Amino acid sequence: MIRDAEVLDELSRTIRRFVRERLIPAEAKVDEDNEVPPQIISEMAALGLFGMAIPEEYGGLGLTMEEEVSVALELGYAAPAFRSVIGTNNGIGSQGIIVDGTEAQKLFWLPKMADGSVIGSFALTEPDVGSDAGAIKTTAVKDGDHYIINGAKRFITNAPVAGVFTLMARTGAPGSSGVTAFLVPADCPGLTLGTIDRKMGQRGTRTCDVVLNSCRVPADAVIGGVEGQGFKTAMKVLNRGRLHIAAVCAGAAQRLCDESVAFARNRVQFGKPISEHQLIQAMLADSATETLAGRCMVTATARRFDAGERIVQEAASCKLFCSEMVGRVADRAVQIHGGAGYIQEYAVERFYRDVRLFRLYEGTSQIQQIIIAREMTAA
Template sequence: MIRDADLLEALAQTVQRFVRERLMPAEARVEEENAIPPELIDEMRELGLFGMSIPEAFGGLGLTMEEEVIVALELGYTSPAFRSVIGTNNGIGSQGIIVDGTPAQKEYWLPRMATGEVIGSFALTEPDVGSDAGSVKTTAARDGDHYVLNGTKRFITNAQVAGVFTVMARTGGPGPAGVTAFLVPRHSPGVSFGAVDKKMGQRGTNTCDVIFENCRVAADAVIGGVEGQGFKTAMKVLNRGRLHIAAVCVGIAQRLCDESVAFARNRVQFGKPIAEHQLIQAMLADSATESYAGRSMVLEAARRFDTGARIIQQAASAKLFCSEMVGRVADRAVQIHGGAGYMQEYPVEHFYRDVRLFRLYEGTSQLQQIIIAREMMNA
């Protein structure tokens, strides 16, 4: 639901220039240092990227879903780490507050998140809890006007730079109905952090354990002020997150296609550029076709989202297809580059490692299949 085509085009072009002129030249530095340069984070703040999905009333850009995925397609053209630093502010970190937060929570947190003054982080996963989100073991016990949190969260993105954590903790009995969402400021007493995880890819996107030991937070930290709504809050915003990730996957696939075409045009074997060999052309064609299919899926689902239609199946389908698709495109890109594709001096090497994560987070591919089948059965 594009509200102003000219304004959106200007925004997309601005982001495209920022990606190509500022972020892509820094990819090697991010790989080497495993960190995003602070000056680039400041530039993201200036562009308003931390508040893309936050309503204008709270200082954000207030993009519709269709507008957001168009911007995400551009952001996906570079290393995923750059998008990840703004991801929670535009995803579960802000959307949970937007859909279920109290007026006071919205007034306090959303303007700070929109400007990037506060970076959000989503703390759900635990050592023994992943896809089964309703089984969180971290506890939150009421103590007068406070809650006391105890437990460990694992693989938490942006943990080292976050100013606030959306923490899923158990306040009631077993199952999803006993889970409550809390807004826990970074410097709350009892919050500590584990060592930075050593991951396969997505360097610059630092994750680590977040540990709560008798962590005391005020009772008004409960999102919406009501216990037992945390799981429902998370479910309400999953569709948006899955479509965003799917769009990023398509953006990366386009980058890999472009890298592959450029290499194939210049690499000469058997007396001619490898781009003229039919088997190379077949891999290029398959990658371009799958990328186009993913783009079409994401845009169609985003438009339906903006109409208020039920898109649980479509969002899961887009996330499933696009995350699997970009893995295949990355594999072909390395194959087209040959031995060079295995070398770190070529960007396809790190993208090959980076994209593997997309099939795991925001719900594994297998979880998406279950959701899709369940929606089919209930139709």
């Protein structure tokens, strides 16, 4: 659902210009330094990107899913690290509060997330807990009008710069029904951060462990004020997150297509540009076709989301197809570049490393397959 096509077109043009004039020139330095420059973060905040999925009444842009997908397609054209800085504020970092938070929680946290003064982070994964989210071991024990949290979280995106964590901890019996969602400020006594992870790709997106040692939080830190609803809260916002990531994948695939075409036009072998060789053309055609397919399926599913339809299977399909698709496009891009594709001077080398992660987070490809098949065979 696009509420005002003219306004959205202007926003998309602004983001497109920002991506090409500010983000792409900074990609190599971000990869080298493993940090997005503070100045660029400030500019992203000024554009409203930290709050694009946060309702207007709390200071955000309040984009519909189709509008958000349009912006994500533009942002995906640049290195994923830039999008990731704002990703948790627009994803589970804020959406859990939006769908299930108390009005007091919304009023306190959402305006800060929308203007970028607070970066939200989602802390679910643990050393022994990944896809099986219901097996969380971190505990939160009631102590009067507080909870005492103990445990460790792993690979937590934006943890080194987060101001608040949407943190999942066990308050009840084994299984998903015993999981509760908490809003834990980063400066809470007992919360410490591990060493910043050294990753294969998406450098600039900082992740690390979050360790909780008798971390004491007030009872009103429980999202919605109800125990045992954490897993349900997470499930409610997964469709939006999966569509967002799928759109980012399609945007990255478009960048890889453009890089491949530009190189193929200029690289001469056997007396002519390699773009005139049929086997190169075949790889370009396959990449362009898959990129278009990803863009179309994400946009169509976003419209159904905005219409209030149930899209569990479709969102999982988008995440599965687009994350796998951009990996294939990246592989072809390196092949088209030949030896140059293996050299860090070229963007395709970095994107080849960066896009591999998309098949892992927001639910692995195998988890998406399980969801799709379950939806297909449900009575």
